[in-house]
Amino acid sequence: MRRKFPWVLWHIWKARNSFVFEKTRQSLDSLVELAQDETDEWFIANGPVHKINDLSQRIDPQYHKWRQPTLPFIKCNIGCSWAIANKNCGVAWIARDHRGNTVLHGRRSYSKVNSQLEAELLSLLWATENMSSLRFSHVIFEVSSRMIVDIFGSVNFFRGDDTLVQNIQANLEQFAA
Structure with a gap:
């Protein structure tokens, strides 16, 4: 939950704006699910890269x-x-x-x-x-x-x-x- 907190807040804010300006409602479950999906995508895309591209960069043990x-x-x-x-x-x-x-x-x-x-x-x-x-x-x-x-x-x-x-x-x- 801690990792996805910023995305939950973002989707709550978007849902609030949709309600105020477009008079549409979203369920809390769908907001949390969207936040979880975006959190997972972000951490996959921005996670650490463990691949060593150039074998000459490996140091002999x-x-x-x-x-x-x-x-x-x-x-x-x-x-x-x-x-x-x-x-x-x-x-x-x-x-x-x-x-x-x-x-x-x-x-x-x-x-x-x-x-x-x-x-x-x-x-x-x-x-x-x-x-x-x-x-x-x-x-x-x-x-x-x-x-x-x-x-x-x-x-x-x-x-x-x-x-x-x-x-x-x-x-x-x-x-x-």
């Missing part, structure tokens, strides 16, 4: 367990979330030491982000900029995005003219290998 970095490194885990509807994304990073203790963390949002790939690249760019400005020189960057791993993790490194990728590459060169 062996990478799911976090591992501590060795001294003198810190590990910077990076994540992002992109909303296609409003083209906004939120990005975050957390830096941990060799004991797994949080050293620092950061988060921010971006607007007018056109794709999931752009969101992932912005998250990595922002994390590398932060680690550099905080004067960390021994950093392991860890992402869960298969797209980013494919771009930066291969021997045949992406050599395109993408400014984001070039800026990230320049930032990464500042850190010890």
